[in-house]
Amino acid sequence: MSDRPPHSASALKTTIHWSHDDSPKVGLILTSTHGLALIASQTILAGEKLMAFDGPLHEWGRTTLNLPNTPPYYLRDHCVQIDEGLSRDSTGLARYANHCCEPNCGITDLIWITAMRDIAPGTELTWDYAMTEDNDWFMHCSCGTPGCRGVIAGYRFLPPERRAAYEGFLSDWLTASHRPYIGPATATPLPAA
Numbered sequence: 001m002s003d004r005p006p007h008s009a010s011a012l013k014t015t016i017h018w019s020h021d022d023s024p025k026v027g028l029i030l031t032s033t034h035g036l037a038l039i040a041s042q043t044i045l046a047g048e049k050l051m052a053f054d055g056p057l058h059e060w061g062r063t064t065l066n067l068p069n070t071p072p073y074y075l076r077d078h079c080v081q082i083d084e085g086l087s088r089d090s091t092g093l094a095r096y097a098n099h100c101c102e103p104n105c106g107i108t109d110l111i112w113i114t115a116m117r118d119i120a121p122g123t124e125l126t127w128d129y130a131m132t133e134d135n136d137w138f139m140h141c142s143c144g145t146p147g148c149r150g151v152i153a154g155y156r157f158l159p160p161e162r163r164a165a166y167e168g169f170l171s172d173w174l175t176a177s178h179r180p181y182i183g184p185a186t187a188t189p190l191p192a193a
């Protein structure tokens with residue numbers, strides 16, 4: 001489409017799809033440090049909805065922390081959790097948004113990646129995966145922010161001060177349930193893919 005932002009030739013070597021829900025203010029680049037990344041291609045204002053997990057639903061069953069009933073890897077990597085045992089993929093750019101422990105975007109209405117503050121052109125668009133997930137998933141993080149938690153896991157591992165900072169940008173399915181903070185996530189070996 002003519003209103004799509006420019007993206008790198010290298011990124012085009014992968015199969016990238018665009019959704020009608022993707023804002024024309026979102027650009028896709030291939031970084032030398034952490035693979036594909038989404039950036040603001042022009043000024044984004046706080047509250048703007050940028051992209052959505054608007055794709056197929058995947059039900060992977062109910063799970064309890066530390067039980068082997070975890071979401072499959074393709075769900076961990078590309079989908080957003082919208083209820084207990086239920087994830088949703090995107091048909092566009094949302095699945096490429098990277099995690100950051102001090103992000104500039106959050107989640108609204110379960111599926112929308114939305115700007116939490118004004119964002120300057122060229123800035124990477126990030127969200128905190130603990131804003132939506134609460135299952136056995138975890139990952140190591142090296143986002144480099146002062147608040148980097150090192151190991152990222154579900155909402156129950158998200159500290160109270162972060163929850164407060166994310167007010168209005170946490171997934172409704174998490175805030176509607178009682179999920180107290182249980183302490184920092186611990187680094188344990190990732191299971192085989």
Ligand SMILES: [Zn+2]
Pocket residue numbers: 100101102141142143144145147148149150
């Ligand atoms: Zn981090």
